Amino acid sequence: MLSKIGDWFDERTGYRAGIAKALDEDVLGGARFAYVFGSVLTFLLVLQMTTGVFLAMYYSPSATDAWASVAFINDQVTAGWFVRGLHSHGASAMVIVAGLHLLQTAIYGAYKKPRELNWIIGVVLLGLILAFALTGYLLPWDQTGYWATQVATGIAGTSPVIGQQVQEAMQAGNGYGNLTITRFFALHVFVLPAILIGMTVFHIALFRKHHQTPPWWLDKKELKARTQPFWPDQMFKDIVAMAVVFALLIIVNYQTGGAHLDAPADPSTAFDARPEWYFRPLFQMLKYFHGPMEVIVALGAPVVIGGVLLGLPFVDRGPERNPMKRLPYLAVLAVGIVLTVGLTLASYREDANNPEFQKAAKHSHARATKARELAVKYGVPAQGGPAVFTMEPGYQGKKLFSRDCAGCHLGSDRKGPEIASGYNSRQWISDFLHNPAADRFFGPTKITGMDPVTASDEDYAALIEFVYAQTGADDVNVDLAAQGNKLFDDGDCSDCHASDWETEDEVGPNIGKRGSHDMIKQFIVTPNHARWFGDKNEMPSSKGKYSEAELDEIAGYILGLQSKARNSD
Amino acid sequence: MSDKSKEKSSSESKARPSSESKENSRRGFMKTATLAIGGVMGAITAVPLVRYFLHPVGRRMVSTPSAPIDIAAASDIVAGAAPVRLPIIASGVRDAWNTANDIAVGSCWVSKSEAGEITAYSSVCPHLGCSISFSEKSDDFRCPCHNSSFNKKDGGRNEGPAKRGLDPLEIKVEEGRVKVVYKRYRNDISDREPV
Numbered sequence: 170m171l172s173k174i175g176d177w178f179d180e181r182t183g184y185r186a187g188i189a190k191a192l193d194e195d196v197l198g199g200a201r202f203a204y205v206f207g208s209v210l211t212f213l214l215v216l217q218m219t220t221g222v223f224l225a226m227y228y229s230p231s232a233t234d235a236w237a238s239v240a241f242i243n244d245q246v247t248a249g250w251f252v253r254g255l256h257s258h259g260a261s262a263m264v265i266v267a268g269l270h271l272l273q274t275a276i277y278g279a280y281k282k283p284r285e286l287n288w289i290i291g292v293v294l295l296g297l298i299l300a301f302a303l304t305g306y307l308l309p310w311d312q313t314g315y316w317a318t319q320v321a322t323g324i325a326g327t328s329p330v331i332g333q334q335v336q337e338a339m340q341a342g343n344g345y346g347n348l349t350i351t352r353f354f355a356l357h358v359f360v361l362p363a364i365l366i367g368m369t370v371f372h373i374a375l376f377r378k379h380h381q382t383p384p385w386w387l388d389k390k391e392l393k394a395r396t397q398p399f400w401p402d403q404m405f406k407d408i409v410a411m412a413v414v415f416a417l418l419i420i421v422n423y424q425t426g427g428a429h430l431d432a433p434a435d436p437s438t439a440f441d442a443r444p445e446w447y448f449r450p451l452f453q454m455l456k457y458f459h460g461p462m463e464v465i466v467a468l469g470a471p472v473v474i475g476g477v478l479l480g481l482p483f484v485d486r487g488p489e490r491n492p493m494k495r496l497p498y499l500a501v502l503a504v505g506i507v508l509t510v511g512l513t514l515a516s517y518r519e520d521a522n523n524p525e526f527q528k529a530a531k532h533s534h535a536r537a538t539k540a541r542e543l544a545v546k547y548g549v550p551a552q553g554g555p556a557v558f559t560m561e562p563g564y565q566g567k568k569l570f571s572r573d574c575a576g577c578h579l580g581s582d583r584k585g586p587e588i589a590s591g592y593n594s595r596q597w598i599s600d601f602l603h604n605p606a607a608d609r610f611f612g613p614t615k616i617t618g619m620d621p622v623t624a625s626d627e628d629y630a631a632l633i634e635f636v637y638a639q640t641g642a643d644d645v646n647v648d649l650a651a652q653g654n655k656l657f658d659d660g661d662c663s664d665c666h667a668s669d670w671e672t673e674d675e676v677g678p679n680i681g682k683r684g685s686h687d688m689i690k691q692f693i694v695t696p697n698h699a700r701w702f703g704d705k706n707e708m709p710s711s712k713g714k715y716s717e718a719e720l721d722e723i724a725g726y727i728l729g730l731q732s733k734a735r736n737s738d
Numbered sequence: 739m740s741d742k743s744k745e746k747s748s749s750e751s752k753a754r755p756s757s758e759s760k761e762n763s764r765r766g767f768m769k770t771a772t773l774a775i776g777g778v779m780g781a782i783t784a785v786p787l788v789r790y791f792l793h794p795v796g797r798r799m800v801s802t803p804s805a806p807i808d809i810a811a812a813s814d815i816v817a818g819a820a821p822v823r824l825p826i827i828a829s830g831v832r833d834a835w836n837t838a839n840d841i842a843v844g845s846c847w848v849s850k851s852e853a854g855e856i857t858a859y860s861s862v863c864p865h866l867g868c869s870i871s872f873s874e875k876s877d878d879f880r881c882p883c884h885n886s887s888f889n890k891k892d893g894g895r896n897e898g899p900a901k902r903g904l905d906p907l908e909i910k911v912e913e914g915r916v917k918v919v920y921k922r923y924r925n926d927i928s929d930r931e932p933v
Contacts, residue, residue, distance in 0.1 A: 214782070223787055227834075241835035247793040248786035255783075306855070363820070401768035408772045415779055548837030 176208075192400035198383040199395040200403035203277070204272035205410035207376070212411040213263045214369065219629060220256040221358065230309070230354035232347045236308035236433035237549035237557070243430050244545050249324060254427030260302050264447045265461070266414065269293050270611055275481070275502055278490030279382035285482035286376040291366055292478045297365045298448070304357040306445055310350060310554060311531060315434030316442030318353075329463045345436075353605070385490035432536040433554020441529045443520070450512035453519075477501060566726025569719060577708070583613045585708060591735035593684040598636045599629070616705055618665070628656055639668070640731065642686035675700035684731075691723040802828040802843055804918035806910050810848065813914065815856060821849040821872050821879075821890065821901060826920050846907050846918055847872060847879065849890075857913065858918050859893045859904035867925050870904065879904060901928045 179185045191355055196204070206642040231240040242249040254461040271291065277546050280288035307318040326336030341348035383392050397403065412437060440684070444452050451470060458466045492499055520526050535726075540557050547560035558564065578588040587609045601610050605619040624632065635653025638645040657663055670681030682688040691698070693715070696704040778910035806925060809824045823845050831841040846858040847870065859879070861870045879888035886898025893904035908919040924931040 219783065221785070223790055225789065229835075237835035245835075246790055248790045249793070251786050252790050401765055401772055405768035405772050406776045412775050412779060415782075419782070544835065548832045548836055551836055551838040 187724070189284070192398075192404070194377065194380070194399040195396045196399055196403050197380060197396050198387050198392040199397045200399075200406050201384075202406050202410065203273055204403060206266055206273055206383050207373075208268055208404075208407035209266050209410050209414050210263065211369070211373075213259055213266060213414070213528070214365070216415075217259050218362065219255060220252050220259065221254050221362075224256055225358060228665075230308070230350050231678050232345075232350055233433075233551065233553035234308060235308060235350055236554035236702075237544060239309040239311070239430060239711065240541050241434060242545045243427060244541055250427035251422060252468065254422040254425065255418065257428030258421050258425070260272065260305060261297075261446070262414060262418055263298050264302065267298055271295065271478075272502070274382070275499065276492050277382045278385065278485075278492070278495065280482040281485070281488065284375070284379050284484075287379065290372045290375070291481055292370060292475065292618060294365065294368055295478075296475065297361060297368070301357060301361050301365070302445055302447065304353045304361065307353045308428055310434045310439045311431035311537075312434055312438070313429065313431045313442065315345065316440045317444045317448075320442060320444070321448075324467045328468060329464070345434075366698065387562075417589060431539065433542045433549075433557060435555040436556075439529070440533065441526055446513065449510045449516045450546060453516035471724075474505065477505070487493065531727040552686065563726040563729045564720070565719070566722035566724070566729075569715070569723050570726050573711075573714075574723070586610050589735070590730050590733035591728065592730040593637075593640050594636050594731050595633050598633045598734065602629070602632065602636075616702070621664075624656070624660075628653075632656055632662070635668075636680065636683065639680055639682055639688075640728070641686065642731065647662060659717050670700070674703065678702055684728075686724045686728055690720045693720060693723060701730050745822075750826075753796050797856060799834050801832045801855060802920065803830055805829075806908075806912075806918075806919050808915050808917050809846070809858075810916045811914055812856065812911050812916050815850045815916065817850045817854060818852045819849070820874060820877075821847040821859075823872070824848050824858075826918060830918070833881055845869075846920075848916070856916055857893075858907040858909050858916075859888075859920070860907055862905065863900060864902045864905055864923065865898070865900035866927055901926055902930070903928060 173184075222243065227238055229711055230233060232583065239253070242253055244250070254534070274288065276474065283600070295388045302320070303321055307314045322336050325339055326332045328335050337343065339352075341352045358472070387395070443449075451467075454470060455463060455467055467492040481498065481501075489495060520530075539561075540554075543557045543560045547557075550556040550559060576582075577584040578586065578613045583708060604621050605611050606617065606621075611617065618662065622629070631649050631653035633653070634646055634649040635651075635657055638647075638650040638653075654668070657666075657668060665676035667675050667679040668681050670679060672679055672681075686726065693711050695710055695712065696708040697710060740873060762820045767929035779781065782919075790864045807826050807828055808828060815822065824847075826840050826844045826846060828841055829839060831838050845861045847861055848858045850856050859870075863870050863881040863883065863886060865881060865886050868881050870879050870881050870888070872878075872890075873887075876887070879893070880886070880892050881888075881898065881900070884899050887896040888894065888900070888904045889896055893906060895901075895903045897915055905921070905923050907921065910917045910919070922933050924933050
């Protein structure tokens with residue numbers, strides 16, 4: 170049945186002959202692991218294209234949505250972290266394998282006549298891979314990508330004469346925004362792939378025309394004698410190499426938990442930008458050059474590297490392919506490699522020995538974790554990535570408190586009691602009852618009437634629990650609080666204080682529901698209410714100033730302080 | 739691989755049938771192994787990709803709070819008048835990665851009987867989801883896509899390809915405000931199956 174379907178298609182397409190032709194190639198001198206790099210690169214390219222298409226199913230290229238959509242892929246979509254991790258680490262793998270491919274062909278002298286053009290295409294393909302990396306790095310619109318890419322477009326901006334125009338063309342306008350990301354996205358997923366695929370086809374076609382460059386140490390007769398067919402001899406070695414690279418990729422992906430995602434890009438924050446590891450040498454090099462040299466090096470280095478590679482076949486022109494006899498030419502590559510590795514190591518070592526950077530990195534990591542947690546839990550507000558931080562419960566309340574309340578209730582210039590972490594906790598109540606006139610409490614106010622409470626430890630605990638119970642906390646010891654209530658009513662407390670919420674105009678404030686959500690809201694609006702401080706109140710009324718929702722936010726924030734340890738902010 | 743075996747492996751060699759059959763079985767193994775390794779790699783990639791692709795299936799990717807949504811003041815709806823289309827604006831919408839406030843999620847046709855009872859029908863056509871309009875001329879609900887028409891009184895189907903009448907939405911009148919419980923149902927079946 171299957172063969173009949175096959176026959177039907179073969180009669181109409183001739184696919185069998187096509188496949189046979191594609192696989193039928195003699196490998197002069199026999200199959201070798203040295204030849205696997207091109208195939209592995211093709212495999213990685215297919216993997217990148219596949220994962221890339223799948224990422225695009227969830228990715229949204231806009232300055233407000235990009236980070237949120239990537240965080241969604243990474244933290245919510247089934248296997249999303251895995252797909253994104255494969256794509257990100259796959260990019261690194263492509264850079265590494267492309268480097269190895271270049272080295273192998275250089276050592277074998279594969280750039281020599283008649284293969285010069287294919288070498289040139291290979292160098293251009295390497296440049297394209299780096300262009301993919303550069304454009305892809307920005308797409309998550311996270312802190313790392315945002316700031317590192319600023320450096321790249323900034324360098325372009327230093328170009329002589331047309332610098333500003335080049336930079337504006339790259340980032341699409343005067344600064345980073347929606348157009349930057351749509352432009353980078355279009356380059357990354359449409360323009361670069363089209364060029365890359367086209368050139369790869371050309372590269373492979375030329376390779377098939379000239380065949381692989383055989384070992385230099387075998388003469389013609391020996392090469393012929395050892396010849397093996399591409400299928401399956403070389404293909405088997407190729408797929409073994411692909412499997413090894415793929416396995417490594419998956420291991421690295423699992424080990425790292427997928428690709429890194431920083432907090433959403435935020436132009437208002439400080440961030441220590443670092444490029445991807447393969448741009449580290451260029452990044453590091455810029456530290457050593459200042460003034461006019463900086464521009465020359467920043468723009469010149471890629472030109473020099475590209476120029477050396479492109480020029481190699483035209484300088485090393487003889488038929489000699491033995492590397493030992495081409496040492497001066499290969500030495501140029503060796504120096505390049507040593508410089509690259511050296512600069513990369515220097516860059517990482519500098520960061521490792523820089524406590525400031527380490528501290529900043531730790532802070533960024535914590536911020537990223539927080540942002541991603543909030544994104545999963547509440548979603549990202551439509552105004553953009555950094556707005557995810559406003560979703561944190563109490564955020565609005567904290568903002569309002571900082572703006573309107575902190576002036577009098579925080580810091581050394583306070584005019585009222587301190588409202589900070591631990592406010593209205595058992596410890597706070599205990600501290601207060603022991604010394605109401607302390608600077609933390611009524612010290613800065615005109616309220617002086619209350620004496621420290623004296624009682625046995627046991628009674629103290631009961632009284633604290635009773636006062637604590639007024640806040641509506643959910644971990645109240647009800648029996649202890651009832652005991653405290655009795656002490657309150659029977660003892661001195663009730664001489665000055667009511668505890669029923671309704672009673673007004675006592676000597677001291679009514680402590681009913683004191684510190685509860687409702688009480689805080691009402692107190693903010695009418696602090697001079699006869700239920701509380703009446704004439705003795707110094708706090709300005711906020712009647713009409715806040716919406717109900719804002720009052721809820723402020724009260725929520727103040728109530729949230731209760732469960733925090735003192736001085737934890 | 740030793741040089742010896744390489745020497746024997748010339749594809750054009752026709753001598754020594756025993757070494758040729760050895761060579762053939764070696765190549766046979768390589769062919770099978772290549773396909774097997776390729777297949778395993780394909781499967782390792784395909785399984786997560788399929789799961790990734792199907793992630794939204796059966797999940798609420800767009801969701802709104804379940805609380806009834808305020809659409810109008812009860813007094814603004816005139817008793818006995820023709821139905822009016824009112825937008826349903828959710829206080830908060832979660833759409834995949836986004837959360838946004840005050841987002842229109844749909845609309846409904848609202849009317850008040852002479853007795854003061856308020857009814858609302860989803861404006862989503864139960865046939866294939868086009869937006870229902872109200873025809874003053876024929877005094878009934880009409881779908882502009884495939885000409886289904888629906889009774890003004892109870893939303894029942896008059897004619898056309900729709901398999902059921904308009905979907906009524908639950909109404910709550912609280913403190914003079916009309917609130918609607920917004921729901922969507924599966925298209926083109928006679929029962930109402932929430933989606």
